[in-house]
Amino acid sequence: MTLLEGSKVRDAILAELRPRVEAVASSGRPPGLAVVLVGGDPASAIYVRNKVKACRDLGIHSVHAAPPEATTTEELLAIVAGLSASEEIDGILVQMPLPKHIDERRVLLSVPPGKDVDCFHPLNVGNLVSNAAGPRACTPSGVMEMLRRYDIPVAGKRAVVVGRSDIVGKPMALMLLHANATVTICHSRTAGLEDECRRADILVAAIGRPAFIRGSFIKPGAVVIDVGINRIVDRAEAGRIFAADSERLARFDEKGSLVTGDVHPLEVAHAAAFTPVPGGVGPLTIAMLMANTVASAEKRCSA
Ligand code: GUN
Secondary structure, three states, X not given: OEEOOHHHHHHHHHHHHHHHHHHHHHOOOOOEEEEEOXXXXXXXXXXXXXXXXXXXXXXOEEEEEOOOOOOOHHHHHHHXXXXXXXXXXXXXXXXXXXXXXXXXXXXXXXXXXXXXXXXXXXXXXXXXXXXXXXXXXXXXXXXXXXXXXXXXXXXXXXXXXXXXXXXXXXXXXXXXXXXXXXXXXXXXXXOOHHHHHHOOOEEEEOOOOOOOEOHHHOOOOOEEEEOOOEEEOOHHHXXXXXXXXXXXXXXXXXXXXXXXXXXXXXXXXXXXXXXXXXXXXXXXXXXXXXXXXHHHHHHHXXX
């Protein structure tokens, strides 16, 4: 079984972006990314910090707006409007999820499609659906890069995507379809989920439930892509999942938590290839965000 290592693919992507960032910078000013994080959700704060750090490492100018949890929709719209008008900013990312009182759809509609590096704007979603040029959602496009750079064929393969979110499941299914896979989308209401999964040559798990995909869901020789990032804090749950892995349980006892994917990591030995969590798909999301930001800046330069 091949472990698909996100950090290697990420490094290759970033190395290719570096000269492109320099070319944009030498034509006037570097690419610029604005990241907006409303409130203090600790997981989101870590993601945002990593995004800002990736920008710094690559020479991308970054702006970090951190309005408080109580920010109103109107106030957030005003922040986005300011960034939309800014000459220094090529990409705007509003970190999800937003607090419940904020009208998320209005906010996402207010990001100009040309600066929408998440591919959340309906115009860009439409471009994805019709396979027209434009930004693509970062996590699923990272998965496509992983498949491409590990020479894993997609055309003609049976792909099953478990999960139908706007951020991962739906765009993932469309990208696999455009790469000529035969695609099935499964979700919490799918009848016979295990059988559907077992037919997959390429199985993508994006459901947000720790170790949900068991060995019996996986066809021998399948390529298994685990998009889940689940933090387990309950010792009993950790014990159930990792009963056969005393090393990992010892690590849980040390830290009081552990991160695991949607696929049971101890039951994938019969797969042909697997993206571990952490270390698989995760590192690619930020690399693709950088790629979308650079592409947006290049469009500005050539305009
Ligand atoms: N929250 C979790 N993933 C993402 C993402 O890709 N983009 C944004 N904006 N928020 C997220």
